[in-house]
Amino acid sequence: ILNVEQSPQSLHVQEGDSTNFTCSFPSSNFYALHWYRWETAKSPEALFVMTLNGDEKKKGRISATLNTKEGYSYLYIKGSQPEDSATYLCASANYGQNFVFGPGTRLSVLP
Amino acid sequence: NAGVTQTPKFRVLKTGQSMTLLCAQDMNHEYMYWYRQDPGMGLRLIHYSVGEGTTAKGEVPDGYNVSRLKKQNFLLGLESAAPSQTSVYFCASSYSWQGALNTGELFFGEGSRLTVL
Numbered sequence: 001i002l003n004v005e006q007s008p009q010s011l012h013v014q015e016g017d018s019t020n021f022t023c024s025f026p027s028s029n030f031y032a033l034h035w036y037r038w039e040t041a042k043s044p045e046a047l048f049v050m051t052l053n054g055d056e057k058k059k060g061r062i063s064a065t066l067n068t069k070e071g072y073s074y075l076y077i078k079g080s081q082p083e084d085s086a087t088y089l090c091a092s093a094n095y096g097q098n099f100v101f102g103p104g105t106r107l108s109v110l111p
Numbered sequence: 112n113a114g115v116t117q118t119p120k121f122r123v124l125k126t127g128q129s130m131t132l133l134c135a136q137d138m139n140h141e142y143m144y145w146y147r148q149d150p151g152m153g154l155r156l157i158h159y160s161v162g163e164g165t166t167a168k169g170e171v172p173d174g175y176n177v178s179r180l181k182k183q184n185f186l187l188g189l190e191s192a193a194p195s196q197t198s199v200y201f202c203a204s205s206y207s208w209q210g211a212l213n214t215g216e217l218f219f220g221e222g223s224r225l226t227v228l
Contacts, residue, residue, distance in 0.1 A: 004153065034216060043115070043201070044154075046216035089153070091217075098169060099217075101146075101153030 002026055004092050006102035013080050014110050020076045021105040023090030027071035034099065035064055035075055036089040044089055047075075080109040113137050117202050117220035124192045124227045132187040132223050134202030142205045143185040144169070144217065145177060147198040154201060160185055192227045199224050 005024045013019050025033065032051045036044040048057040053068040061078045077084055087106045091099040115136045124130055134143065141162050146154040156169030160179040174196060176188045185204075189196060203217040 032215065036217075041221075043219035043221050044217075045219075049216050091154075098156050098159065100170075101155070103151060103153045 002092055002094060002097070002100040004090065004100045004102040006088075006090060006105050008105060009103070010106040010108070012108045012110060015080060015082060017080050017109075018076065018078045019080055019107065020074050021088060021107075023073045023075070023092070023102055025071050025073075025090075025092035025100075025102075026094070027068055029094040030068045030071070031093045031095045031097075032099075033066060033073050033093075034091045035073070036091070038087040038089055038104070040086070047088075075105075077107070080107075082109045082111050085109045115202055115204055115218050115220040117200075117223045119223060120221070121224050122226070124189075124225065126193060126227060128192050129188070129190050130192065130225075131189075132200055132202075132225075134185045134187070134204075134220060135183055136185075136202075136204040136218070137183065138204060138206070138218065139182070140204035140206050140218070141182070142208065143179065144203045144205075145175070145185065145187045146201045146203065147171065148201060148222070149198050157187065157200075189225075192225075194227045197225060197227045 035047040038044040048064045050066040055066040063076045066073045087104040089104045091101045093099040144159040145157040158177040160166045163182040166177045178186045200223045202220040
């Protein structure tokens with residue numbers, strides 16, 4: 001079973017701050033990485049599906065990068081807003097295996 | 112636009128009782144999954160299905176059974192509930208295998224909170 005780690009565990013930022021967090025995964029036999037956004041009392045929703053080393057994806061103020069050689073992905077939020085408050089999950093899979101989710105980073109954006 | 116629907120949303124069981132969680136999706140997805148979410152841990156895969164009539168074990172399958180008799184439904188059963196099965200259960204579905212760009216993303220239900228006393 002893969003070991004997928006996320007840091008930090010939780011984060012408090014002020015509205016307007018930019019922030020980033022990390023997902024670490026085993027780099028050997030890498031297949032794909034997903035980022036999900038999970039608001040309290042709702043379902044996790046996909047942000048990005050990433051497969052290629054060096055890939056960069058962007059959705060509004062949120063972007064992600066992927067380094068499959070060293071086994072990490074960064075999620076960036078530019079100009080955080082209170083509505084960005086959520087838990088951000090990453091999930092990684094090796095070839096032929098199911099996804100393994102990290103424990104998540106809980107982001108609180110204070111107005 | 113229902114997406115993935117789970118029933119029931121909440122349930123309290125006594126140790127040894129049985130129950131079934133139902134997951135229904137209206138997106139014609141081939142792949143369906145059952146996860147459990149426990150505090151401080153990532154979502155852990157219990158069982159999954161790659162198509163109607165097929166099921167397979169995930170990371171934590173013990174104490175659970177599943178069935179996929181219809182493409183749109185994926186049932187998770189607890190034959191004899193134990194306190195260790197107190198958790199929040201999430202069903203998910205995807206159009207294709209999880210790594211496929213733009214189609215491998217998982218669509219989740221809203222979760223079912225189960226307490227076993």
